[in-house]
Amino acid sequence: QTVVTQEPSLTVSPGGTVTLTCGSSTGEVTSSYYPNWFQHKPGQAPRSLIYSTTNKHSWTPARFSGSLLGGKAALTLSSVQPEDEAEYYCLLFSGGGWIFGGGTNLTVL
């Protein structure tokens, strides 16, 4: 059973930069895992930010970017805004199915 791992929590100051990562128990995460990143705020449905590693949607703020970093998928937030405080989930394609990470609770303080 593949396990997808994220930092449980991170704190960043407004205007700062933070990188969230998404690793797999099977080894190196590559573009073949089609990494997705979602933002989830309380009381709302999750919203897609990044798909297929680096691709943004029309609604994805420019300060969000996706990449592969050190064998993991990564989501970098630059010039962080207070409204970026949320839970962030990654999603990987592995073993014929899709697996979510445990989520990163991002605090902007």
Place this chain on the structure above:
Amino acid sequence: QVQLVQSGAEVKKPGASVKVSCQASGYIFTSYAIHWVRQAPGQRPEWMGWIHGGNGDTKYSEKFQGRFSITRDTSATTAYMELRSLTSEDTAVYYCIRQLPFSWFDPWGQGTLVIVSS
């Protein structure tokens, strides 16, 4: 605009079944797949399976094989998920999500809370 609207909350007894609907609008239903994902309280989201809106092909997570099924009604542009033999561990919010090419998942339905309690 593209929307997925799910049916309302359900309360079920252990051993019962639940069927949740997901009505799609704003796009060609038969062109894309719909996935089902659930999130139990305090847990990570969990992928359950998908159905292609056109040919009806399905793929299920091994965890749910045997007591989970996804169907669709193309005339109603609606996908359904049914979970049987419910236990308290099935208490969760259930979401449907459209998948486009290049593994683009959007939008999500608003979620349906299913509570399993005696």
